[in-house]
Amino acid sequence: MSVTYNIHPAFAVDDSSLLETDLTTCQLLVLTGKGVFSYVVYNPVAKKFMALKSYRFQTQKGATAELEMIEQVFDADKLLFTHFKAVYLAFDGGDTTIVPEKHYNPSLKKDYLELIYPEKTQEVILADIMHEQQMVNIYAVDKDLLGYLRKEFATDNTLHVNTALLKSYSFDNDYRDINGVAFIDIQQHKFTLTVYKLGQLLSQQEIACQNGLDVVYHLINALRQTGLNEQYAKVKVGGAVTADSQIYEELHRFIPKVEWMQRLPGFGYINKMQEIPAYYFNNLYALALCV
Structure with a gap:
């Protein structure tokens, strides 16, 4: 039985420039984690963040409850159905490990993770290859959640938020x-x-x-x-x-x-974003380094 949760955006930041922007030239960078669903609208040509929204909710334990809440976010937020140039799905949490790129074998990515964590039946093993850092981030994602988001956004672009964080720290x-x-x-x-x-x-x-x-x-x-x-x-x-x-x-x-932490340099932020403390949403902004 589906349950209705108290879901509301804890942060909603945009301005008139969003209405003046052709969103089909923009990218939607989505970050989902336990009790959190956030996204930022990013203009890759101008290297500027145009809008941000973050939902926070309390849930029962379990991936099914998480998925039900995200479904209700889709029901309430029509911007998610905009035809963006590209959509990237980032995941926070779950089992994850890093291996040197020179020792990475794609056919063994499940084995790398199972050396540390017990196998779960409802998970998909993914990997982010970071050539510039010569590392590979291997991580698990709930199968139903991944399938739902891929279907709704019609995208196969996925990454783990830790990959974005690792890229961002080199700018400090x-x-x-x-x-x-x-x-x-x-x-x-x-x-x-x-x-x-x-x-x-x-x-x-x-x-x-x-x-x-x-x-x-x-x-x-x-x-x-x-x-x-x-x-x-x-x-x-x-x-x-x-x-x-x-x-x-x-x-x-x-x-x-x-x-x-300071805002990621080299990017533009609308005025309302600059009113938020610089260290907020550093993980969300960092996704732009992976697109």
């Missing part, structure tokens, strides 16, 4: 810091932690969290395991978090060098 000035840098992308009840030293990826992992101390504990543990010192490494924070949140306050208690 501290990417090659000798003391190391940790990027923390915070979302609902989880965060993605990525650690670099001198531009080399040392670690990336998705971690469930309930409070700020959870984030601090896993951050310090990851830094020490990769041979870095939390007193000297820089920590860049972005995502669904605010300066007065417990997470940010706890990070400042224990980590001397904490900074906010």
Whole structure:
């Protein structure tokens, strides 16, 4: 039995320029994760983001409930049925692992993932090849969710949000810091932690969290395991978090060098987007690096 959920856009950002733009020349970049469905309208010729909308909802556990909520987003949001030049589907969460490109065999991508995670019957294994970083991001997506989105958007363009984040971090000035840098992308009840030293990826992992101390504990543990010192490494924070949140306050208690992530350079943003804190939606904007 289908259930009606309380679904509403937590953010809806656009201006008159959207009505003046030929959307058939634009791309729709879609990001879906647990309790979140977001998208941005991107003009690839002008390299400018034209509109953004993000839905947040509470759900029961299970992919079926997630899919039902996304179906209701489609019922309410007619912009999703616009004929865009291209649509890209990005997924947040799920099982994921990174392997060096030189060791990657496409026929074994399922085996790479099953070395770490148990096999699930309702999943499809996908892979993003990052030639410039010589890595491959292998990840699992719920089969029904993938099928629904591919059908509704008539697209086979897929990627994992961590692929976009990895690409975006190379634009940060501290990417090659000798003391190391940790990027923390915070979302609902989880965060993605990525650690670099001198531009080399040392670690990336998705971690469930309930409070700020959870984030601090896993951050310090990851830094020490990769041979870095939390007193000297820089920590860049972005995502669904605010300066007065417990997470940010706890990070400042224990980590001397904490900074906010900045907007991805080289792109245009409408004025209303610039009114939102720069570290919000950094994962969504980063999708433009993968198209």
